[in-house]
Amino acid sequence: MKKLSALVVLIGLMGGVCEALAGPLPAYEGRRLFVSYCQLCHGVAGKGDGALAKRMHIHPADLTTTLRSRSDTILKKIITGEGRQTITGRDRHNLLSEAMPEWNNVFNDAQVEALIAYLRFLSTSRHQLMGDPEIGGDLYQKYCAVCHGEFGEGDGVMTKLVNIIPADHSNANEMNPISNDQLIDIIQAGKGQYMPAWKDILDQGEIEALVSYIRLLSN
Ligand code: HEC
Ligand code: HEC
Structure with missing residues (x-):
């Protein structure tokens, strides 16, 4: 018990240090852009029902x-509209109509890559985003990064002070087999000796937002 309260004090002390926010993660950044620019037509989950x-x-x-067979290069051309006329042959984009806007001068290369990362997440992930990952990202930096690390890699400052090995949230092979419901249960109830229970600190919506953020960390 003593060990645990020392840990809690330590976390409190380090909260300030960890507030500096993570650099943009492609899928996370892509989702942010998608919600602003694309969901109107494609819908927030990309199903074409905006x-x-x-x-x-x-x-x-x-x-x-529709995206599985598309390469990143083609997706880039579809999004920017660049070469709409020049893509020929087996690729259907030369048949895409003008109903899909050309975003040529709207996004820089990094933003297009971020959008593509999010499109890949939409088309390959078995798991839906349940809450707002932006809220989840803020909570993650505040409460979780001390152990799990800024980018979820399991290398938070705590791992250097105490001998704990947190799960690597950036590893899709580790995270994908775990369902959203299981993640919620683990966050609520804690796990093993060092993963704290958050049920008295965070409400259901906050925990769902965290789950969404964790999904984007591994993509
Ligand atoms: C004004 C509505 C509208 C908006 C906004 C829009 N799209 Fe589209 N998009 C479409 C339509 C319509 C199609 C289908 C065009 C066709 O089949 O001729 C399409 C097709 C696509 C395709 C091709 C899918 C495939 O593989 O066949 C991609 C990729 C795509 N959109 C990405 C995006 C992204 C990324 C954004 C935001 C930056 C975006 N769209 C914003 C209307 C829109
Ligand atoms: C004091 C350190 C610490 C903090 C703070 C912490 N975790 Fe953990 N977490 C761990 C450890 C250690 C494990 C591995 C537990 C085990 O497997 O025994 C873990 C495991 C997990 C897992 C399970 C993944 C798996 O593979 O089993 C999830 C999900 C998780 N943490 C989410 C969070 C979230 C969300 C927060 C912030 C609200 C958080 N953790 C804060 C230490 C921490």
Whole structure:
């Protein structure tokens, strides 16, 4: 018990140090852009059911199913509109209509890559985002990064002070087999000797937001 309260004091002390926010993670940053620029037509989960979709002649693509065969290069061209006329042959983009806007001068290269990372997440992840990952990201930096590290790699400052080995949240092989419900249970109840229980500190919505952020960390 003593050990635990010392730990809690330590976490309190380090909270300030860890507030500096993480650099942009591609899928996380991509989701932010997607919500601003793309969900109107494609819907927040990319299924082609955004608010504008019903009014459009040409239905916005269901990005959860159409993207698997597209390379990053082609996706980049689709998003920027660059080379709409020049992509020929087997690639269908030369048939994509003008209903899909060209974002040529809107995004820089890093932003296009971030969007693509999020599109890949939408089309490959078995797990839905349940809450707002931006809220989750803030909470993560505040409460979790001390152990799990700024980018979830399991290398938080605590690991240098105490002999603990937190899960690596950036490892898709480790994280994908765990369902959203299981993650919620672990965060609520804690795990093993050093993963604290958060049920008295965070509410359901906050925990769901954290789960969403953790999903984007491993993508
Ligand atoms: C004004 C509505 C609208 C907005 C906003 C929009 N799209 Fe589209 N998008 C479409 C439509 C419509 C299609 C299908 C075009 C067609 O089939 O001719 C499409 C197709 C696509 C495709 C091709 C899917 C495939 O593989 O066939 C991608 C990728 C895509 N959009 C990504 C995006 C991204 C990323 C954004 C935000 C930066 C975005 N879209 C914003 C309407 C939109
Ligand atoms: C005091 C250090 C510490 C803090 C703070 C902490 N964790 Fe953990 N966490 C761990 C350790 C250690 C494990 C591995 C537990 C085990 O497997 O025995 C773990 C495991 C997990 C797991 C399980 C993953 C798996 O593979 O089993 C999740 C999910 C998780 N933590 C989420 C969080 C979230 C979200 C926060 C912040 C709200 C947080 N943790 C804060 C130490 C911590």
